[in-house]
Amino acid sequence: MSDPVSALNGASFQGFATIREIGPLGMITLRAKGLKSLDKAIKAVTGTRVPAPRRIEIKGDHACGWMSPDEYLLILPYAEVGEAMGKLAKALAGEHHLAVDVSDARAVFRIEGDKADQVLRKLMPVDFDRLEPGELRRSRAAQVAAAIWQQDQGFTLVCFRSVASYVMGLLTHSAQPGSEL
């Protein structure tokens, strides 16, 4: 089988914070609401609880984020996606849901360093002082949709793959040395 390739092939930039494009990362969009087996299905794939509204439950390299009242984002290693799709189909059989592998439709960035928040503060209409640990915030980065959450002394940012180079440009420019807030 061919090797998966991330959007920017792992591009990185060292400014006053470190920007890294990571991936490929396994991502499944699960649309479901009020299902009996939902907690069981999410547990089977990511090993986490069903997240509360606007939260992300992280467990090692697996996570489950709340995207909207009827949408969850399941994050897992790229190689496990196929198996996870099978687990979801089995756990939610007979219940109204939609699970789609979106791993190759997205790009993922890590913004790390003491001033990582400043890189994003300049780009997003989000009050970072009120961003809570474990909160997943969907918003925009300049002109494109993006979701962010805090993880391990930095931020993880997810956007569409088609705008990956635009977002890399934004983050690079925002992290220019000397442009700290």
Place this chain on the structure above:
Amino acid sequence: MLILECPYCGVKAEETELSPGYEAHLKRFGPGSSPEEFEAYMFARKNPKGVHFERWRHTYGCGKWFLAARCTATLEVFGTYPAQVSEPPADIIAKIQARRPDWKGYK
């Protein structure tokens, strides 16, 4: 800058995270209605100076449509509420009446 709280996800979203959906609580007149009714449904909008009910979509967030009551003159926001209602909830009405005693109702 208009800041509206999304009733589905609780984010205090500023205007640029949202998309406008214009007037709320329109009653649809489709096939079988009179030309006058259809014209009114299609084109006639209130455009008030004062209390107004609007549809908004939390485009860059959870993607859901919600409704907002606000004043077009002062940009005061009276409240936001989920879109699955055919008229404004009582608490929003009470809030508007408290702030605008001479308001004549949403009809």
